[in-house]
Amino acid sequence: MKKIILAACMLAALGAQAQNEPYVKETDPLVLRKLDEWQDWKFGLMMHWGTYSQWGVVESWSICPEDEGWTQRKPAGIPYYEYVQKYEALAKTFNPVKFDPAKWAAAAKRAGMKYMVFTTKHHDGFNMFDTKQSDYKITSPNVPFSKDPRADVTKETFNAFRKEGIHIGAYFSKPDWHVDSYWWSYFPPKDRNPSYEIAKYPERWKSFQDFTYKQIEELMTGYGKVDILWLDGGWVRPLSMQTKESLSWSKTPPQDQDINMAGITAMARKNQPGLIVVDRSVHGPFENYRTPEQSIPDKPLDYPWETCMTMAGSWSYVPNDQYKPVNKILHNLVDIVAKGGNYLLNVGPGPDGAWHDEAYRKLDSIGAWMNTNGEAIYGTRYIAPYKNGKVCFTQKKDGSAIYAIYLLDAGEQLPSVISFAGISPKKGAKMELLGYKGKLSWKQEGENVDIRLPGAALKRQWADAVAIRIQ
Known part of the structure; x- marks a missing residue:
């Protein structure tokens, strides 16, 4: 009992210490230069897209065995493992034949967006790029779209946006709920964290570290120039860097989920000099800018930051989703920029690879305003x-x-x-x-x-x- 109490006290102390961690300024001069340029861009596009768009459900979270508002399974009542089987079988029907990244990129450019962040892999582990580390990917032979010459949608999307002069960001989920080295099938998952004790099975965690390293290496070497590595899944972090907030995400005792960020970052920047790395919500040397989600700070912040926010109600595609009025989007943009931040606005492509028509209409209206007023936005500071x-x-x-x-x-x-x-x-x-x-x-x-x-x-x-x- 004393050991348990001591461990709890130690974790509480670590959490309090990490919670007050100040922003750690980057020292690499190439990264500092890129961060300064990034602060000039102000307005970017984010896209959450995967097999889940076929059901119009929340991205990934419905297979997470946590009873939260955003993790509910649709339709309700299906037993958990039966649901996961049906969810993972969505890959066999994923065929986004209307995929047209050039149309997306042209719309983003008209809207005045200067950078983009695309989901190469979300927490469910389905890869939207041609990884060699997993068969659970859009280019796998059992995926209908794999027969399309544009099957590597990440490569096609990056190339299309790059052609329009838009800077490239790769979203990548650190947790992977499909691979056995994270959710080991020998044990049932209890929450978003590994299904096994890392301290008992260190070789399995080492396998996951290597898997993650190799996947990010593929993105950093085979997909052209990348400006931002945008890492999600902030609960994957060293135990010493846990905070009160991240501790609240775990239903099980917290573990030392050290993913080797130092090694990943060194490798990534060797291949992409000046790369901005965003290990979001993990306050430390690999969080080059911070990312308040669906919210705008009350006051200016004294470090680089970006509000990521949905254009509609959901991150991923939902039929008949309700989009924010242009007036609200532009007021958000002005408010964020006046406080020294950037605005990353999300659109979720549908199962056929197309956006809602409403997304195009909103972006065109935003672009008309930016054509007149953009000089008050770009290249400005608080x-x-x-x-x-x-x-x-x-x-x-x-x-x-x-x-x-x-x-x-x-x-x-x-x-x-x-x-x-x-x-x-x-x-x-x-x-x-x-x-x-x-x-x-x-x-x-x-x-x-x-x-x-x-x-x-x-x-x-x-x-x-x-x-x-x-x-």
Whole structure:
């Protein structure tokens, strides 16, 4: 009993220590340069896609034996092992014949997206690339789409986006619920973690380390230039790096899931110099930027960060999913950028390889706004106070201009006067409304700056937000 209490106390102490871990700044000059470039890009596309899209269920999680809201099996009532068999048999019917990555890439470019992150493998272990380490993959002979010359969808997608000048990110799940070296079939899985005790079977865990290393090596050597390695499954981490949050993810005693991030990172950067590595939620030297999920921080953060968020309600394809209004998406973008972050917006392709038409319509509307206002977004950095009322602020990283971005509510008419406090322009500063040719008159009384918009500008149709350049 004393040993159990001591172990619990030790884990609690480790969790408290790791929870307060500060951001660890990268020292590799090539990575620092790439991170600075990444902070200029601001807006990216994420795609969750796999065999699960055929059922329109949550990606991977329905085979996890945790009783959480997002892990529910559909339809309900099927015994667990029968369900897993049916789920893994989805590979035999996966045939996304409408797969058209060039169309995706063109839409992303029109929307003003500068980078993308594509799921090469999610937690269920189904590989969307031609790995040599597993037969559970889209190029396996028992998958109908394997006969298509575009069967290696990761390669085709990376090439299509690269052709449009969009930077490439590879999403890769560290846990793998299909391989015997993680969920060993000898023991039933109890939760998202390994189904066996790593301390008792270290050779099995070593096998999983090697498997993971080799898969990432394949992605880093056979798929062209990659800018970001985006690793998910943050519970796979050394025991010493557990936090209060990550400890809460385990229904079983926490284990030392050291995946050898130092070795993986060294190998990856040897093949992809300057690679940004995102071991998400594991605060340490391999988390080059942090990734709040489906949320936006209340205030600016003092390290590189990115909000990853769904365009619709789900990460993966759901029939008739409800998409966020363009007004909401653009307000999120402005809010995130004003706080110094990037916005990674997710679209889930369907079982046939096509996006919802609504996704294309949203991206085209976003692109129309970005064509006019993009200079207030790209290449900017946080400037205090970041927001005042309905006005957000951004600043070019060279200090050449400040932008005041007024957030218009849905259907709101552009006001004749835009007012804010917190930024004090120099006397005689030139101001321009992006998308309108002509100078603006302004005055400052105390802390308040009032910018008067001419009648000709008010007659125009404005929507979502307007940006004023202050030089």
